[in-house]
Amino acid sequence: MADWSPRPSTDQETAPLLRDPDEEDTAANEESTLMDRINSVAQEPLTPLTKVLLVVALILLLLSSVFIGLFAGVQHKLNLERGKHDDPSSTISVTLTATSTATATTTATSTSIATTTASPPTPTGAPEEPVCLTEDCILLAASILSSIDTKQDPCENFYEFANGGWLRAHPLPADKGSFGNFEALAQDNEHVIQRILEDQSSTSTFTTSDDTQILAKLRGFYSSCMNEAYLDDRGHEPLMVVVNNIRQMFRGKQVVIKDENGDSNGLTAALAYMHSRGLEALFSFEIEGDVGVDPNHLVLWFSQPSLGLPSKEYYDEEDIRSVYQDVVQRLLLAVSDEDEKNAQQSSNASPALVQQNSIWPPWPWPPWGGDDDDGSDGGSGGKKPINKTKRAHKLAQKVLEFETKLARASLDLDILYQDPIATYNPAPISNLTDSLPQIHFKEYFSTFASRNYPDRVIITYPPFVQSLSDILNETSSDVVEAYLVTQAALSLSSYLGMGTEAWQAQRTLVEALSGIKKGAVGDRAEYCVNQVEQALGFAAGRYFVNETFSGESKEKGTKVITDIVKAFQRSLKGIDWMDNKSAKAASDKAQAIRVKVGYPLSPDTTNPTSIANYYAKVTGDKDTFFENVLSASINNEIRGWLQLGKQRDVNAWEMYPSMVNAYFNPPANEIVFPAGILQPPFFKKDWPAYISYGAFGQVAAHELTHAFDSAGRLYNQHGKLEQWWTNQTSQGFQAKQDCIIKQFSGYSIDDGKGGKVYVNGNLTSGENIGDTGLVQAYRAWKAQYDSSYEAGQEFLLPGLPYTREQLFFISFARIWARSMKPAAAVQRIRTDPHSPSKYRVDGTVFNIKEFGKAFNCPSTAQLNPPPEKQCIFWGR
Template sequence: MADRVPRHSTDQETAPLLRGDEEDDLRSHEQPPQTFSERLNSLAQEPLTPLSKLLLLLALVLLLVSSVFIGLFAGEYTKLKQHEHEQKPPVATVTVTSTATYTTTAAPPPAPTAPPVEQPCTSAECIILSASILSSLDHSKNPCKNFFDFANGGWIADHPLPADKGSFGQFEALSQQNKRVIQHFLETPSTTSSFSTSYDEQLLKKLRDFYSSCMNEDGLDEIGAEPLIHFVNTIRKLFRGKGLEVTDKEASLTGLTAALAFLHSRGIDSLFSFAIDGDVGVDPNLMVLWFDQARLGLPSKEYYDEESILEVYQSVVERLLVTLAEEQKLQSRPGTPTLVENAAWPSWPWPPYPDEGEGEDDKPNRTEIAHSMAKKVIKFESRLANASLDADAYQDPFFTYNRVPLSNVTTTLSQIKFPEYFATFATRRFPENVIVAYPAYLESLSDILNTTPADVVEAYLVVRAALALSPNLGMSTEAWQAQRTLLETLTGIKKGASSLGFAAGRYFVNETFGGDSREKGTKVITDIVKAFKASLPNVPWLDKTSADAAAEKADAIRVKVGFPISPNTRDARSIFNYYNTVKVSKDTYFDNVLSAVASDQFKMWLKLGQRRNSEEWEMWPSMVNAYFNPPANEIVFPAGILQPPFFSHDWPSYLSYGAFGQVAAHELTHAFDSAGRLYNQDGKLENWWTNSSNAGFQIKQECIEKQYSSYTVDDGKGGKIHVNGNLTSGENIGDSGLIQAYRAWKAQYSESFKAGNEYLLPGLNYTREQLFFISFGRIWGNNMKTAAQVQRVRTDPHSPNIFRVDGTVFNIPEFAQAFNCPKGARLNPPPEEQCLFWS
């Protein structure tokens, strides 16, 4: 070191190391000193004493032993240096010639100490959180090339796809966890006085009876298909009117109207559908009637062109028709209870077979008849599919907003007696106008009905009911198994039937969403709104007029977090009144579902002609989801998604802003995506952008569409299917809002750090910036079967999860900076290849 300079050389020491008083006394009498040679010669001439001989021998032995040890040490040292040399790359030898000048200097003062090393949190909660993040990662993947795999490879490996599911990911995992919370209070008797009011007691009883009726699998199997047979017989009775055969047109119109209204009142889509929502072209808060096409038996119209899928679908329809006939025959035998009001109606079997009086040899084969009817039903449904609007066309709200007089609908679709239809829903306020999503479908539907035999239409309605309701039967029934076959082929996941979600949400929120969760979740959202507004002046394609209008819309957005107040989650009486009309028995799950769905439909129709209730929600508090509602200009985040791995009120901010921040930014950005941007701050459908900003947006949207259309998934047959960039453009633009979450986190960082909200986690050798993006990426981890992926690409406006991750960070330069991605890396493309929406 610099302060350790060599000492000056001297011929002799100024003083001995050790010195005694006797030596000082003798100094004055000493003779002149002898030379070294003289002293050595004198010593050699002296005879050795026995003691001297002994000492000399010991000295020789010590010298020999020392030599041996030195040799051994030198050998081991040489081996060690050679091993180190082999482990290190060769280093060039540099010869330096210098002249040393030694001076006496004082040691320099000590340098200032470095800032103390920031210590990570070591609490049990922090260790568990850190472990969950580490276990999600796949360190063998390069984050600059495959970030989705890097962020989720570990989680995917630890969560193989369940055999009964086509897809399973972080969303589904959290949904299961939330359901277990609900299951716990449904199965555990109340032991506290937290909910001791009579309203809570009644609510919990209704919930628990509903749950018990679902979980009683033995009871469901014992009941069998009886509830479905009863429902189907009701459809047939309504469709056929007073007689078994439809002979005149008036009776046909009355029967079809009655049967269709009955199905719609139970939430079963057939032929067409109605919804009640705001009139976005006139007054977004005035609830009006919207007419649209119905959902199909298959997920999308493309499936009706695939022979392999149609074969499975036809087989399922055929099985349903046969089992309904078989079960009905058993119900009609003497001594067995009948489920119809008049035992003489309906006749067995169905579809209608020859009279019982004919000989057995004269009767057509039952399977052949069901096979023939199934083919006719699918042909009828295929015609409906061909007449339907393509899914990506729904991304244009102007195209699907067609305000017409109600008489246009009633005249065009003359097969339906609409006054009677509306009367089914107890409404007396027949609307003057209706919004039609696709007017051409009205005309096509009318032509299809005019050219289809009545028995085929009747069979179609029966099949729609059987497909929708058979999941509510026991798993041993043929109807349940037939419908399950179709689900497994399509690998879709059926939606859960209504289970009094707002009532269950009361107890879910009480259990999982306490403390300051609502306040902290709201802060993340409002910070992102601020970041979005701050970015608008810097968006090159957005002029000042449009930027100012966008800022006003952002300010006007209503933010809803956690739970609704209509019905009020905190008020048992409010929820009790909301579900007062739902009749529940612990022994009849099938009927419980119908009662709950019918209640929902009734509430929907009551809104017709009313003003919008700004406090209502479209999701239950326990749901793992969020949404933006354009006519209401609101973004909504249920408590169900404000749970790990999306959010926790005591997480460091870089994790919350990365995970839940993406959810919040996504919904906010929907207000300015390809469809949402066409609604103004009041939710009215109008073009409030300037021409130049419209043109700039279109360029960016086309960039996004081109980017995502280049992505492909396996079709399971050796080929590839491209993502529909047009269908998914709105959601992909929504995902681009991640940059606003990043900016929001950075903007609050200093204050958050001082407050101790940016603490480090143990064992994570990543920067906070990297952990922000890791937190974002890992929420999209999922396993999915090939067929389910194909279905998603065809029908879902959301891109596959891998592209929601890699496609998003592809367009965010801050990601590449955080991970030091080299230029040209897959996720660090040149700026001209990126679709930079908000910068």
């Protein structure tokens, strides 16, 4: 395990850069003596200790060369005032650009000072601050310097200023539609897990029988994913098992569900089979707290499903519709070809008879008749050969029309994500069963939670239920069956070998929607590690945490969070739109928030028995990757349904430890920060505080602020959905929310086709308000500054011509560096409640007056607007 602690003081460079002329003779003599000693040593054999010291010296020399190169390359082009600062801790300003005046001096020693006029030192001057010259400090400084683009004016385009260098150095990989610091860190975390999976010795200290079992399951899962030759050899076989089960159940030929009268319902059986494997179709269920009654009592939520395309807007775009229809057609043909091949292998009949008897879906098509009579006569001694391609083409058209109706009946995402009142519609279960009679829900529920039939359900969008029933009534069974099959194929094809037609068909859709270069495929190991995390994330997290999250990381990360909570509570007194009663309630809610950092206790990542039991039913057998994925999905779905009607497990997490993310859960009133995000460039326990509070502090403040954003503010401190602010305060907040909606709705991106797509200010309002929490991170850093400075945790970094305040904001901006293809950017704007990265930076600092002050921005600067144009939520 790497030692991330600072180097001892003996590694720091303390010799002055300029010598006293009177000492030159002495220095020469010392140099001569040193050479004599070197010659003497060179004639002696090298001991092992000497060899080690030589290697260390070479490493230090290399690091020094890198630092000197970066130091010399900095071209400081900011026309900003350097010198004394409001905060006494920032009175020393390091400047690397020499001026042209005859009196200007630039002195570089282990402490760097830049002045505009030469003046002799005085006894009463501020003491020079030491600069950290450890390896970690040099690397951190170099990372910041390489990220910055000094050609940009931070007061006009802060995102490009803080990230221009990074963006130039990290061109978008051909196999990715989007890549930024979040993805870069995720790759680093995956490399840690990859070493654990591939290197048996990396986990040699874990010797319990449970650890042996867990590691075998992890490594078996990974190995099955990496065995591409076996995947190619199996072809479509694993997918066809699922497809055939869906078809047989749908047609009633495989009776697994019967209603109380003993009648089978094929649609119900097929849906239950799919949903139990995480394959969405027609609708979705979730087990979550009853936020209107008891947020910790887990109940059933009914909602609309995910669609084949990312959002309903795509169903109105002809070019995407054309691509999607072609993909559906290819999947249908792939299934038909497999049917024909299997029938040929299992029958001695003539090829013509095999083809006729293996037609899928059942012929004639369409079942109501039409202009397709030249395709077949339905098997009655047909006059013309079967045209599979034409049949699949027409069926794909009907599937697309069916999905388009589902999309139009669905609730808009800005309401689904941002309005918890509109989406909380409790009702007796009979409301659902009566409105959607095509589904036998009692039998459906028995698949997941035997003898646990709910009497109440929460429906996110009641009109969708009736619309779904109407759509099913007017759609033929063959189209519904084809829809179910293609939804399963779209979800599962990525787990097949890349040589299969199904894999290539779904990849075509991915490329069209994300802008990925055709045929560009990323590293297989990276993909497989990600699959291990998705399926067995808490198991992998046990060993990831051991490698990356030791020592004081958890303690120091938690301190940043709790400091921000305190800063938020203090700020409530100065908010002009919040009255005292509401401020007190808001403070109580902030105080009540559960803070979770690093890793969960349910399952307990520190306890191998807890992990082994959690994944007891998940297979990890060699060479069965497809089945391993389905096994993990079934385990996850059934585990969730078994919680129905129970109390929330307050120790449970929704994210695994290595994930580069964080979240706020309103019903649980908790904020959660996996160990995966508590890594550079977000956090390191030995970094100066102004860096940690700017980078990870923004993440922490963002999640805290979600408790008081457009949706989070509607939940009280117990997670219950109710009005707990006064009407006056709610009206004041709404005015602020309207302000930020208007601000972000004015931002746009290039769609790659010569047009613009504007940010949906309603969809992104909650996340944009969350980003305003940056000011709380800044205040939290300032509040602890004196004690932190005394403890030596506000040390300066070498070669950085910026104040601590400026570096706080630079650290914030750097975490959002991201390159993205236009197609991927359009998809995110339509589906993602987060604004594009550029606006998460510039749009946020636009509303923070401390930013303009830190960079001495003129009053005319784009990012230093007058107060009346800012959307300031949390006081001045």
